[in-house]
Amino acid sequence: MSSYLFSLTFSEMEKLVPGFPRYRYAQLFDWIYKKRIFDLNRMTNISGDFRNILKEKTIFDYPAIEEEKNTSDNTTKFLFKLHDGNFIEAVIIDSVKRKTFCLSSQVGCPIQCRFCASGMYGLTRNLDPGEITGQFLLLSRFLKKLPDNVVFMGIGEPLLNFKNLMDSLNIICSEEYINFSQRRITISTSGIPDGIRKLAELDRQYNLAISLHATDDITRARLIPDNASFPIKEIVEASMEYFKKTGRLITIEYTLIKEINDSLSQARELAGIAKKLRAKINLIPYNAVKGREFTRPEDRICFSFYKKLKDLGAHVTFRLEKGSNINAACGQLRANKISE
Ligand code: SF4
DSSP states (O other), rough: OOOOOOOOOOOOOOHHSOOHHHHHHHHHHEEEEEEEOGGGGGGGTTTTTHHHHHHSBBOOOOOOOEEEEETTTSSSEEEEEOTTEEEEEEEEEEEESEEEEEEEOEEESSOOOTOSSSTTTEEEEEEHHHHHHHHHHHHHHHHHHSSSEEEEEOOSOOGHHHHHHHHHHHHHHHHHTTTTOGGGEEEEESHHHHHHHHHHHHOOOOOEEEEEOOOHHHHHHSSGGGGGOOHHHHHHHHHHHHHHOOOOOOOOOEEEEESOSSHHHHHHHHHHHHHHHHHHEEEOOOOTTTTTTOOOOHHHHHHHHHHHHTTTTTTTEEEEOGGGTTTOOHHHHHHHTTTO
16 A cells, blocks of 8 residues: 555545544545645644644655646646656646646656657656656646546556556546546557456446557567567457447557658558557657657658548547647656756
């Protein structure tokens, strides 16, 4: 059991700090999850003895904002410093229709995709449930309200920090705490078949996004190291099980990279995979990362890839990466900080 205040449930709190009437715990949770006040000294109805024992037995540290950057397209990116000096990132994407939080699940990433800044230094450690919930709460406090959507597309592979992510989502989605809808949460994975099946078994209503980026295993191996990559066939089978079990629509994330995965024949294969999965495709032109060899295809190539998918009847959105002028490609703020 974690002792981060942000990750404790009622019963865990009663075990860790026993002997207080239930309404005391309820008052504390009300301050944190409803009022989003995290400073014990500002929780006016918390008694002195309860406050002292909380200070002694729980970790009150939450991610602290180290850096905040805004763009003209209303994206705000945060670099958070954790209690042990590690850094993670989270983003608020503010479109006309909705406000979306993009959150991290790990410090670094074990997958080490060759095009991504987050994986550059491998995995340092998993985030504690409290550090995941903490990002959600701090961004909500910044926004002065809850978001419309949450996506786990920040630093890390969420399905490789499965238990901590689920513990955090239990707090975020449970009526007793934040009461945020499961249907507004998207878990984005590089494609871990066992993790997808485990998630399906839970039978929750989370959306699943698969970062496929290729339509054949040879091309995928150029982007994702062998030891972290699973055959596309296995990923597709596990995703079909997820759809069957939960009924939730799957999204295929496909980053368009010049002369790697941007040909029209690859568009045709992608449309075939999407059809099999009844999935929506999100096309994202690559956002250049310092120190990585890949580049973004010209706009005309991106548009003809998109058009081909459309012509083949695929459900496709063409997402121009927001925030490219603030190092918004996942993990770049952290990479800059580490290399300072
Ligand atoms: S793209 Fe995602 S899975 Fe790949 S290294 Fe980056 S954070 Fe990890």
